[in-house]
Amino acid sequence: MTWRTCMTETQRGSHGDEQGLEALYGWLERAGAHHPKLRVIRLPGGERGVFTLADVAQGEVVLRVPRECLLTTGLARSSEIGRLLESHLEAESDELYLAAFLLQEKQREGSFWRPYLETLPASVPHSLLFLEERELQLLQGSAVLEELEARREMLHTQHALLRAHIPGWASLTATEFLWACVVVSSRNFGVKLRGNPVRCLAPLADMLNHKTSPDVHWGLSEDEESFEMVALKALPAGQEIHDSYGAKSNHRFLLHYGFVLEDNEHDELVVHLGIPEGDPWSATKQRLLELSSPSERRRFQSRLPYGHESTQEMFSFLRIACAEAEELSRLSVTPGASGGQVEPLSIANEERVLAALGAACEARLSGFDTSLEEDERLLAEEPSSRSVRNCILMRREEKRLLHAYAERVRTGARLLRKPWPELEQLAAGGGTGGGPLDDYAREGVLKAVRNDPWNRLERAARQGHHFGSVALGPRSKSKGPGR
Template identity: 25%
Template sequence: KKAEPKAAWRTSPAMPLSDDDFQRRVEVLMKWLRKNGAKFPKVEMSRYADEGRDLRSTQPIKANEEIIYVPRKCIIEVQQGKECKIGRAVRNEAKGWVSGHTYLAIRMLTERDLGSKSFFAPWFSVLPTDYRAQGMPQYWSEEMKKEIAHTKTLAKANAVKASIEEMWGRISKVKAVRKSKWTIEDFAWARYTVLTRTFGVDMNGKEATVMVPLADMANHEFDRPSRWKYDDKKRGFVVKVVRDLGVGANLTDTYGSKGNDSFLPFYGFCIENNEFNQGRFSLPRQNINGVKVSFLSKLAVSRCAYEAEEDKVKHIDATSDTDASGSKRGGKELFSFVRALCLNEEEYRRVARLSLKNKTEHPVSVLNEIRALNQIKSAANRAIAKFETSIEEDEAILSDLTKAPKFSWYRNAVLARVGEKRTLQFYVNLADTMVRLLEQPSMKAVQSTKAYSLLRSADRCTEWGYYANKYFDKVVAPLVKKSEK
């Protein structure tokens, strides 16, 4: 029998959404948008589950056609949260930094308290009312959370929950907030509503975080057909498509180049084959050869790649793409740090003279790269050893739809943990293959090895075939050729 989630937070929405009147509420929302100047002649909103909504085309759409326009008056902005009565009180009285998402949540709750008198009432009436139904691990029971033990997914879910609780602790002491009678459950509902449906735009030359009705109902797809922006001239949010679409097309957006460790705690779902899944590598903070590397602690790790420190251990997260960084969440920061970690005295003197800000972004030497690969392999193996199930066992579970039904919390748990394991295993395999090739005296010797033949014959449409060959071409081949001279 499948365990039922026992929520630490229980939402208490003021405007519950029933199955019977969903369509009526959608019609009221569409009427409200049109009345206030919004345009979406070929778009409809549909419901596919208790708390699931999406956007569909009602007519054929041509590439570059504008499909949605929402005027600024219908948009909720951070500044509105700061300028409303409770927002002003928070700005004046709260101790410490208060996030933009919190001000958006304040604005949401202020409007929600007005009920049907709120200008935004038609929009609020179709928003999710219970985030337990969204499948986020923050609402899982402790027994359910065991399925994602030792994952960065669980760590991130706990961090999101803790962040919301911390921010609530900061603003709940403000007199106006206490007077509002809001609870942590109310605030959590508002924060999750904000978390799952904000857009980062450029508005009049300034970065802004906004919430946009209708456009916020688009589901995720990496290969989305839509593009959006805030149009200063039109004074509104516009959505266009980049390719021709037929009737009934799902008008998706992308929620970013994220792994399942982000999708699950932020949105409550996982992608079946997600190339942006990351593994977490726990590494020493000091050079393994005792070399005092002056720039080691200064090496930047992108916020997207994530970085944390615990005592003598540094955690770096990376996807299988060893050449990508930043928003692509790749392994460039991982290799840059580990190369510095493995420098010997001679290598350090050489790279220290470089004018580059990141002195180990590029390969240093054959021997340094071998040491770096072995260090990464060891970290990956340590992480894999913590899991109670193997990749093969997880894949067997996923292949049985009766055991792990599509979109179930259990399937999402397995997808999250196996995604991390696959990425860690990628680096183990990468080290095993590339160390063999780096140990060869020449490119001719490299090309005669079985490891090289297997690498070059790998399907380039797979993560291994594409990213491993990319690493060979950009790192291994140049190092071996240089060592020949």
């Protein structure tokens, strides 16, 4: 196949005009699709949304797309371009197969998928991959730039391989390839077909916008012959209906979908942590943490709730990285070898953990060109474009999370200096004062105090137990509370 530029063709048919949408509706209905109460409407600002034409009952199927109209990874792999990718590149990426299939079908005269292709967006200007350098400069200090660079490198490699090894694709431009990749990345659904995970593009379903509390849930029908969206609640006529794109961080939303959420409860702190420089037990810690070298710094993406798996993983890593010899000897599990949670080892260890985490947060904050207050002001002044707003909002939300973690460090450090009986009284009274950091105060600080060897001996002595010649003299100042 000889490659022809497809951007003009894409732009001509992708503005979401009524003619293109009516062709999509007709194509779907001829194949047996069901969506009598849904229509796509252009929103202020040029975006599209899916709205109800009539009242919808809870549990009602609002959209049914037959298998014939689902563009699945299996279909893409079995196509002409799919076979070429497998034989020439031994490609594994599902998204690459789907993107290449889109590009192939855009070239194919009389493609079955033409009505769907004609309604895909002409361009994706809000994707990080297409932002201008002056816009990317607004993200200075943001961890998303690291992810963007990795994604750019991967896609550049894939594009070069396609041009070099797929017959007829030597003239494929980077813009065309990136367009297809962004379309697939932002619109595909993950379903299970005959028990196997499958990625697919579902026409019309992929036009719903995101909301954290969605109006519908989706998946394959029981007989797996169609993709269905079912109303989670009653919906009045004339309302936009929303899907959920999943519990994702703002990094993922901006990188793959081109938007950022305010107050995203699933947002993640990104920090790089490692063994302290010059640590005398670095070799042991390197082995326990499965690092390639004592100087390696591991990247963590952790949510604010202390009980979340990602947060537990970060704290477990730090407790080993900051441990002294006696603390290392008392480890029952290690996060590297078993994936197990390392509970607080001692008061002094937890203080070192908090100090390391606080330093990492301060280092991240110092990398930004603006303060949190400046970002708040810029957002209040209504940025000049959606892309500019996305960048400012992204860095503001990162700073908010960094400040929240810094407050956790300060609160934890204060509580660790309290005598353990006082902390126990606070716990018995229902917490340590309330607030969003209370989960760490209970599960981190209190366990550090309870697990501290000195406090264990003191509690045992008060309960009448004896430990031979062990003396319960004054506590070393390095051991924590009581001062």
